[in-house]
Amino acid sequence: MPRNVLPLMLMAVVVIAAALVAALAGSQAMSSDPAQSAQPTAQQPPAEQSPRTVQRELPEGALAVEQLPPGPPLDDAEDLAARYVLVATNWTPETFRASWERQTELATDSWRSTLEDAPPSEAEIDALREEETSSSSQVLRLQRDTRVGEPGARVLVEVKETTTALGQRLEGKTVHEVTLRRADDGGWGVEGYTIVPGAGG
Numbered sequence: 001m002p003r004n005v006l007p008l009m010l011m012a013v014v015v016i017a018a019a020l021v022a023a024l025a026g027s028q029a030m031s032s033d034p035a036q037s038a039q040p041t042a043q044q045p046p047a048e049q050s051p052r053t054v055q056r057e058l059p060e061g062a063l064a065v066e067q068l069p070p071g072p073p074l075d076d077a078e079d080l081a082a083r084y085v086l087v088a089t090n091w092t093p094e095t096f097r098a099s100w101e102r103q104t105e106l107a108t109d110s111w112r113s114t115l116e117d118a119p120p121s122e123a124e125i126d127a128l129r130e131e132e133t134s135s136s137s138q139v140l141r142l143q144r145d146t147r148v149g150e151p152g153a154r155v156l157v158e159v160k161e162t163t164t165a166l167g168q169r170l171e172g173k174t175v176h177e178v179t180l181r182r183a184d185d186g187g188w189g190v191e192g193y194t195i196v197p198g199a200g201g
Contacts (some may be wrong), residue, residue, distance in 0.1 A: 081155035108189035
């Protein structure tokens with residue numbers, strides 16, 4: 001992604017809105033029976049849900065919006081991908097800068113540099129406040145691409161998302177692609193993030 005663009009998170013407001021509109025007639029980017037689900041489906045009997053359901057704990061330094069609901073176990077890459085999407089899609093003018101800072105913390109060197117080159121300015125945050133712009137979401141499910149092996153990973157995260165601006169409220173499902181890379185210390189970092197056009201349900 002070019003570095004001489006408008007701040008990434010502000011552009012995301014426009015992109016998210018476009019993605020939500022496209023989702024009304026969009027195709028499915030995720031399989032109808034994904035390998036990993038963000039939470040148990042309602043059709044599963046309680047006896048099958050219980051052994052697979054775990055209470056997820058937030059790592060130190062995480063934002064409250066990163067809290068995932070109880071559900072099937074996730075590996076570290078899947079967990080980070082889901083939390084990153086929640087950080088990117090849950091903010092208000094008051095939490096906008098903290099969201100950008102947290103995304104930067106979770107990123108690898110290259111993606112971190114891209115984010116650091118586009119910090120939100122006070123004028124931009126004031127504009128969000130004046131237009132009463134905000135974004136909120138919850139994870140519906142996720143799917144890791146098994147074709148991508150270590151030290152990389154690719155995870156698709158589907159969320160139910162609500163975007164508001166200028167008194168308008170837009171709701172829908174969007175699919176977010178998160179690419180990750182394992183660092184030398186064994187931990188994962190996000191090296192790329194985008195919204196999949198027309199992929200909502």
